[in-house]
Amino acid sequence: MFMLEKAVVGSRRYWIWIGTLVGIIAVAFYFYLQQFNYGLGITGLSRNVTWGLYIGQFTFLVGVAASAVMVVLPYYLHNHKEFGRMTVLGECLAVSAVTTCILFILVDLGQPMRALNIILYARPNSMMFWDMISLAGYWVLNATITLVSLHATQKGVAPPAWIKPVILLSIPWAISIHTVTAFLYSGLPGRPFWLTAILAPRFLASAFASGPALLILLCMLIRRLDGYDVGRKAISDVAIIVTYAMTVNVFFLLMELFTSFYSQIPTLMEHFENMYVGVGGNSSLVPWGQSSVVMMAAALLLLLIPQTRRNERTLVLACILTFVSLWADKGICLVVGGFIPSPLGAMTGYVPTLPELCIGAGVWAIGALMVTVFYKVALSTAVAARADFAHGPATVKEAA
Amino acid sequence: MNISRKQFLKLTGASLLTLSAGKLWSALAYAGQAVRHPVQLIRGKQLAMLIDTRKCAEHPDCTRCIEACDQAHNIPSFKNRAHEVKWIWTEPFENVFPSEETRFMPAGLKERPVMVLCNHCDNPPCVRVCPTGATWKREEDGIVMMDWHRCIGCRYCMAACPYGSRSFNWVDPRTALGELNPVFPTRTKGVVEKCTFCPERLTRGEEPACVQACLAGALLFGDLNDPASEIRKQLETQRTIRRRPELGTGPNVYYVI
Amino acid sequence: MRDRVWILLGLGAFLLLLTSPLWWNVRARAGLKGPDLVLPADQKDCVLPAHEMNVSHMQLLLQWRDEVVRQEIHSFKAYDGKVYDMRLSGTCLSCHEKAKFCDRCHSYVGVKTPYCWDCHIDPAQTRPALARRSPQ
Numbered sequence: 001m002f003m004l005e006k007a008v009v010g011s012r013r014y015w016i017w018i019g020t021l022v023g024i025i026a027v028a029f030y031f032y033l034q035q036f037n038y039g040l041g042i043t044g045l046s047r048n049v050t051w052g053l054y055i056g057q058f059t060f061l062v063g064v065a066a067s068a069v070m071v072v073l074p075y076y077l078h079n080h081k082e083f084g085r086m087t088v089l090g091e092c093l094a095v096s097a098v099t100t101c102i103l104f105i106l107v108d109l110g111q112p113m114r115a116l117n118i119i120l121y122a123r124p125n126s127m128m129f130w131d132m133i134s135l136a137g138y139w140v141l142n143a144t145i146t147l148v149s150l151h152a153t154q155k156g157v158a159p160p161a162w163i164k165p166v167i168l169l170s171i172p173w174a175i176s177i178h179t180v181t182a183f184l185y186s187g188l189p190g191r192p193f194w195l196t197a198i199l200a201p202r203f204l205a206s207a208f209a210s211g212p213a214l215l216i217l218l219c220m221l222i223r224r225l226d227g228y229d230v231g232r233k234a235i236s237d238v239a240i241i242v243t244y245a246m247t248v249n250v251f252f253l254l255m256e257l258f259t260s261f262y263s264q265i266p267t268l269m270e271h272f273e274n275m276y277v278g279v280g281g282n283s284s285l286v287p288w289g290q291s292s293v294v295m296m297a298a299a300l301l302l303l304l305i306p307q308t309r310r311n312e313r314t315l316v317l318a319c320i321l322t323f324v325s326l327w328a329d330k331g332i333c334l335v336v337g338g339f340i341p342s343p344l345g346a347m348t349g350y351v352p353t354l355p356e357l358c359i360g361a362g363v364w365a366i367g368a369l370m371v372t373v374f375y376k377v378a379l380s381t382a383v384a385a386r387a388d389f390a391h392g393p394a395t396v397k398e399a400a
Numbered sequence: 401m402n403i404s405r406k407q408f409l410k411l412t413g414a415s416l417l418t419l420s421a422g423k424l425w426s427a428l429a430y431a432g433q434a435v436r437h438p439v440q441l442i443r444g445k446q447l448a449m450l451i452d453t454r455k456c457a458e459h460p461d462c463t464r465c466i467e468a469c470d471q472a473h474n475i476p477s478f479k480n481r482a483h484e485v486k487w488i489w490t491e492p493f494e495n496v497f498p499s500e501e502t503r504f505m506p507a508g509l510k511e512r513p514v515m516v517l518c519n520h521c522d523n524p525p526c527v528r529v530c531p532t533g534a535t536w537k538r539e540e541d542g543i544v545m546m547d548w549h550r551c552i553g554c555r556y557c558m559a560a561c562p563y564g565s566r567s568f569n570w571v572d573p574r575t576a577l578g579e580l581n582p583v584f585p586t587r588t589k590g591v592v593e594k595c596t597f598c599p600e601r602l603t604r605g606e607e608p609a610c611v612q613a614c615l616a617g618a619l620l621f622g623d624l625n626d627p628a629s630e631i632r633k634q635l636e637t638q639r640t641i642r643r644r645p646e647l648g649t650g651p652n653v654y655y656v657i
Numbered sequence: 658m659r660d661r662v663w664i665l666l667g668l669g670a671f672l673l674l675l676t677s678p679l680w681w682n683v684r685a686r687a688g689l690k691g692p693d694l695v696l697p698a699d700q701k702d703c704v705l706p707a708h709e710m711n712v713s714h715m716q717l718l719l720q721w722r723d724e725v726v727r728q729e730i731h732s733f734k735a736y737d738g739k740v741y742d743m744r745l746s747g748t749c750l751s752c753h754e755k756a757k758f759c760d761r762c763h764s765y766v767g768v769k770t771p772y773c774w775d776c777h778i779d780p781a782q783t784r785p786a787l788a789r790r791s792p793q
Contacts, residue, residue: 039589040553041570046482050555050568110553110568110590117532117552128531128556189525189647190562343564344516345495348482474778540729547726548776572775580783582746588775603731 003150006380007373013225014376021369028362031355032107040110043356048348049339051108053332053360058104060210060331061367062181063203065097065138067211069174070241076167082237085230088149089222090215092374094174095142097211098135100367107359127183134177141170146374154381178203185338193271193338196259202252203330209245210326212238213319218371220316228379239315243303246322250300274347275337284349285337288328295325446542446624447520447597448652449611450631450640453493455618457512465515466490468613472598474586476576483576485567487595488517488610493657496643500657514655515619517610518565518595519643520544522650526557526566535592541623542652543597553590562647566594597621624652692765695757703752704735718745718773745777755779 010018035042045052068090074080075087106112123129145167152159182200189195216238219230260268273279275289299321301308308314336350352360403411456462469475469488478484490513494501501510520537524544527537534551537544558566572589580586584600587593598608606612611619622631631654634640640654703710705717721743724730733741742748753759756779763770 039569039571041483041589045570047484047567048564050558105554108554110555110592111551114532114550114552117534117550121532121550123531123533126529126531126556128529128554132531184556185559188529188560188562189649190560190644338559343562344491345498538729545726549722549726580778582778582780582783585746585776585778588772599729603729 002147003154003377003381004373006384007376009380010376014372017372018369021365021372024358024365025362025369028359028365031358032362034355035107035359036112040108042353044350044352046348046350048342048346049336049350051335051339052350053352053356054104054108056331056335057360057363058101058108059181059203059335060327061097061101061104062135062178063207063326063330064211064214065094065101066174066178066204066207067215068094068142069171070208070212070245071215071238072167072174073171074237076164077171080237082231082233085228086215086219086234086238088146088153088378089219089230089375091142091146091149092378093211093215093218093371095139095146096367096370096374098139098142098177099370100363101135102139103363103366104360107363127180127187131177131180131184134173134180138170138173138177141166141173145170150378150381154384175204178207185334190343191338192267194334196256198252198255202249202256205245205249205252206326206330207245209242209249210323210330212242212245213322216242216319217316217323218375220312222375222379226379228382235312235315236310239303239309239318242319242322243300243309246296246300246303249326250296253296270341271337274340275333280341280347282340282347282349284351285333285340288332289337292325292328292333295321296329299325444625445540446522446652447602448542448622448624448631448654449517449597449608450620450634450654450656451515452618452620452656453512453514454656455616456515457508459616460513462616463490464613464615465610465619468609469595471581472601472609473584474573474577474581476573476586478576483570485569485573485593487567487593488515490514491516497641497655497657499644500641509657515610516563516565516643517653518544518597519563519649519651519653520597521652523648525560525562525649529556529560531556541597541599541602543599544594545596545599546593548585548587548591548593551591553592555592557592562644562649563651566592568592692761694761695754697752697754697758700752702735702737702739704733704741704748706736721745745773746780750780754781756781 031042043052043054071083071086071090075083106115109115118129118132145163148159148163179200182203185191185194186196186199216235219235223229257272260272270279274282275285276293278286299318302314302318302321303309308318340349341347466486466488470477473487475487476485492510493512493514494510496514496516520543522542524535524537527535527544530536531554532550532552534547535544535557536547553568555568558568569587569589569591573586574580577586598606601608607621611621620631620634622629624632624635626632635654638656640656642651642654645651705713710717721733725743731743733743735741759770
């Protein structure tokens with residue numbers, strides 16, 4: 001049913017990659033057992049900085065998961081045929097990213113064995129409850145869509161008609177998962193750094209820049225490794241999407257900086273100062289903040305200039321810069337920065353410990369493993385069926 | 401009998417589901433054994449505390465309230481400040497009331513130690529964000545309570561609290577405890593804790609441990625909804641302030657500066 | 658059919674392994690002797706009849722937990738009319754010695770208690786003098 005037999009046939013290079021990922025996961029599992037027995041004290045978290053690497057990575061990866069919509073929406077709502085070979089890759093990436101999100105939340109829990117309490121004693125007033133609903137739902141949606149698409153391609157037929165409303169539902173749902181994640185932060189009265197209406201739009205903009213950037217990199221990678229070509233037009237169209245999203249993201253950041261520094265309100269300014277300049281002897285975030293801004297600027301420049309955007313070499317560089325800068329901004333600066341200073345003014349630093357980093361790397365490796373296996377299955381299916389997905393999943397208009 | 405494998409699996413699945421449904425039902429609905437006598441519940445209370453920082457400042461080295469709380473509730477004391485657990489503690493005035501700080505202040509006021517604890521807010525953000533209901537505001541007395549059986553340790557409440565009142569058990573607290581007080585449980589690693597206004601003492605008719613321990617009379621505890629209570633009289637006769645009232649949380653710990 | 662020997666040997670080993678819990682205990686002369694429980698000397702009645710406690714003490718404790726923590730109900734009227742405080746360490750363990758009663762039966766039956774004792778304290782473990790205090 002899952003066509004996994006296609007994933008166990010591969011070159012030496014493939015198996016070395018799988019082996020590396022499994023090795024990372026094994027190490028992470030060992031450290032997680034330590035964390036499970038000893039407690040979250042094994043991390044660099046503290047009474048003042050209570051969310052760090054795990055929740056930061058979760059926040060970033062929710063964006064990557066949501067970004068599949070940037071490929072799905074043009075294809076299914078606007079008949080943008082050029083994305084035909086890309087949509088299933090985007091959906092596979094989405095499922096893998098959502099899985100890592102859920103895993104990051106689970107490894108962050110102090111009492112993971114009680115995780116089901118969030119369902120048993122549901123509290124709709126809590127944004128975390130809605131986050132659970134939206135992540136679980138998005139996982140089910142995308143897993144269904146991916147499976148059905150692959151099966152249809154394998155059999156060489158169009159997918160069943162009922163998948164169309166499911167795909168259409170995944171579009172607003174993708175927006176919602178990242179909005180709800182932003183709501184986790186932007187409704188807290190005691191955290192002025194997060195208490196801004198622009199947080200959700202900023203999240204979405206950075207998601208729609210970083211996710212498709214990763215997708216471009218993955219498509220180029222599999223073109224080089226496997227020969228599966230999604231098409232020059234598809235790549236350049238997604239690059240345009242990344243450009244717009246990155247422009248909006250940088251614009252939003254500048255808006256935040258203006259409001260904070262023109263108003264001169266200390267509680268607004270101090271978080272940004274802490275991130276970019278370092279305040280009160282505490283500068284653990286500064287390298288991340290500064291490099292994030294520099295990379296964002298460089299990425300934006302490369303993306304806006306048509307020559308560098310169209311040149312594949314510089315596009316790859318731009319995508320890497322986009323992804324890494326937004327990862328540093330959202331995965332590290334945003335979450336940790338909100339806790340510094342603490343409600344009582346303490347400037348407690350945060351440095352992740354080795355076990356924490358290994359567990360984080362392990363969850364990323366699980367995501368990478370899922371993407372690898374999915375792509376292997378998808379591409380083998382495409383080759384075997386001598387199809388290229390371009391004529392596979394039908395659009396709404398055709399079905400009618 | 402000509403049954404396909406698919407049909408057999410479907411039948412087995414349905415049977416298992418039916419059987420487990422019965423078990424699930426009985427697990428959820430265990431019957432009570434005997435008639436219970438509930439403690440008389442006085443509804444409509446809003447318990448609150450008034451802290452006179454002037455009286456506190458007369459005894460700068462006094463830590464009686466903190467020690468009483470620590471002893472009564474088995475609160476661990478960690479050398480590593482990152483893991484510290486505290487329900488009531490002192491902070492300098494400038495940290496507790498940043499909006500009250502001015503360039504020129506009476507001598508000693510800026511650094512004056514102020515007791516801080518959970519404010520048991522009228523509109524608590526921590527209760528709003530808790531995904532499991534492990535923390536909630538009791539109707540009977542207004543205490544924002546903790547259920548350590550239900551807490552999953554997500555620490556969302558700690559992010560939501562504007563006062564930094566909550567602590568998390570990063571490791572097993574028993575590693576930083578000496579002799580245990582058997583009257584009150586410890587907590588375990590992975591749950592959030594905070595001051596609960598001592599409901600276990602209130603049911604016995606006693607005041608919270610900190611209030612009872614204070615020899616300077618700096619801590620006053622009572623029901624805001626009772627017009628005859630001492631705390632009401634005090635609040636109506638002298639000027640008091642609260643921490644960050646502009647956030648709309650409605651804190652119930654008042655301070656005389 | 659040369660493999661017949663190995664097949665039979667393998668089957669025999671498997672059966673031996675499968676039935677090991679049975680013959681191992683016979684060999685060790687474990688017998689039908691139950692756990693060596695030490696009952697409280699001064700109290701004859703529990704909050705429920707002994708048989709009911711045997712069967713459903715877990716449900717009772719969960720009920721007490723929810724009523725005390727979430728409904729602020731603190732008193733329990735037992736089947737014989739006596740009123741008890743609903744406390745695990747304060748009431749139950751004021752009569753029973755955990756190590757000689759609770760733990761012995763649990764380890765005999767092989768039932769691990771849930772996480773209760775991560776938080777709740779056995780009075781015998783901190784101050785022996787308080788082990789047989791009456792319910793508060």
